[in-house]
Amino acid sequence: MEIGLGEAQETTTLGQALKAAEGELYFEYDFGDGWMHKITVVSQHAKAAGDPPYRVVDGELRAPLEDSGGIHGWYEKLGIFNGNPAPDSWEDLEDDEAEQIIAWMHWRGGRWNPFNPGVFDAEVAGRRLELLAAQGAGFNGLGRWFESMDPELRLAMSVPAAQIGLGLQPAGGPQPSWFIQLVRPFTVLAELCSDGLILTKAGWMPPKVVGDLVERSDLEGIDFESGSSKRENNMLTVATIREAAQRMGLLRKAKGVLTTTQRGRKLMDDPTAMAEHMASRLAQYKGNDVRDRNIECDSTFAGWFIRAGRYIPDRMQRYSAQPEFFLDKSEILEIFGYWDPNQQRPVNGESWLPSVEEWYLVERLLEYRLHREDKKEELNPRLAELSRYLLQH
Structure with a gap:
């Protein structure tokens, strides 16, 4: 469509087009099926302070x-x-x-x-309009993920985002209370290293310190260890906690000594702030741009997205009597253009799709806690709650 003396539609706003068309505009959006739409200006109202730039009032x-x-x-x-x-x-x-x-x-x-x-769901339509108006950029976890995508991908992902109630700006609200307790091992480890911890010649934490960490964090048996002596090299979860603490800026290793950083010292006395820091670091997308994607991050964010939409990101649907509860991450990642080199075809339900190590750790800690408390049925609801929080954080 062109208006006036030939203004291009790419640079013409809907308001300008309606003004030129005297309040009634026709456009054809599908030349194959011939769908013709008519937009009519029924009334005009001044925008009040604080109102969103666009708002869906009603429809049918x-x-x-x-x-x-x-x-x-x-x-x-x-x-x-x-x-x-x-x-x-x-x-x-x-x-x-x-x-x-x-x-x-x-x-x-x-x-x-x-x-x-x-x-007609005016709320969903309004959210989609907000996502389009923001051009797929925002300041929460989802917004940073969207900002890393090319425009066409943002457009495609904005549809399910609107339908499952996600926005691109921080939504506020408290973090899940159970998450604060879940990340307690990081607080304990920061305390144990506050005076500087001399590592063994092989670079591991001393068994006594590992034992203290396990006991104070209530992680007995998390790595199926036996005996009173706890060795980091035999305990994958403990080793992963230490590595994650270093990546998240809580600990520093230098000349065989593990020391709590200034940030770690500040957070170790405030469990809520520690959980906030962990959530913020988790929700940071680590790819550089649309040409340099990060499969671990994209896979993790896709899993959160699926959980926020009340599905389980697992390929177990082929074995389940209720496959409608499951959605494999490949159904999202295939539109990113990821290729499975082992199968020589785009990623699919048979592909191995890794997540970031910190998310594996959160899942393992939560699974362990709920198993100990005989609350295994709460695993997926809690992961869904945390996933939505991280995307909106």
């Missing part, structure tokens, strides 16, 4: 599904979906064709948004 009937065969095909499929097909179309259907059409409509509607052609 969701848009026709893509590739539904023009207006005739859409209403034909809509009749089948609602159980009242046109008599002539019903006679031409094969035995299972109606079920296939209904299944296709649900699939076209998307995993994140149950298909209901009679319902």
Whole structure:
């Protein structure tokens, strides 16, 4: 569409176009199916201070599904979906064709948004508009992840983000209270190294210190260790805690001595601040730009995204009696263009998709705690709660 003396649509705002068209604008967005839309200015109101730049007030009937065969095909499929097909179309259907059409409509509607052609969700539409207005950039975990993507990928990901209630700016709110207790091992380790800890010749923490860490953090048996002597080289979780503490700036290793940093000293007396620091570091995307993606970070963020949408990011759906609860991370990462060198094809449900080490550690610590407390059924709900917090943090 061009207005006036040929202003390009790429640089013309909707307001400018409507003004030039005297309040009524037609546009065709799908030249194949010929969908024509009309936008009419019904009324105008001054923007109050604090109002968002764009706001969806109301609407009706969701848009026709893509590739539904023009207006005739859409209403034909809509009749089948609602159980009242046109008599002539019903006679031409094969035995299972109606079920296939209904299944296709649900699939076209998307995993994140149950298909209901009679319902308009103004809240979801408003969130999508906010995401588009922000051009996919923000200051929370999701915003930083989106900012690392190319514009087309941001556009695609904005649809499920709006549907599962995610924004690009920090949402505030308290962190999960159980997360504060979960990261206690980092507080204990910072205290144990506050005077400088001399490592063994092999570079490990002394067994007595490892034992103190395990006892004070209530991690007895986390690495299936036996005996009274605790050795870091035999305890993967303990070794990972130490490595994570160093990466997160809580500890420093120099000349065979492990010392608490200034940041670590400040945080070790404040468990809430320690958990806040851990969450902030987790939610930092570590890729550089759209050409330098980080598979561990993308896989981790994709897992959080899936959990925030009330799915479980696990390929166990092929073994489960309830596969509708699961969504594999490859379903998101394949649109990033990741390639599986072992299979010589794009990433898929058979691909190994690593997460960042710190997230593996959080999952392991939480799994251990809940197993000890006989609350294993709380694992996925808590991970979903934490995932949403990290994306909105």
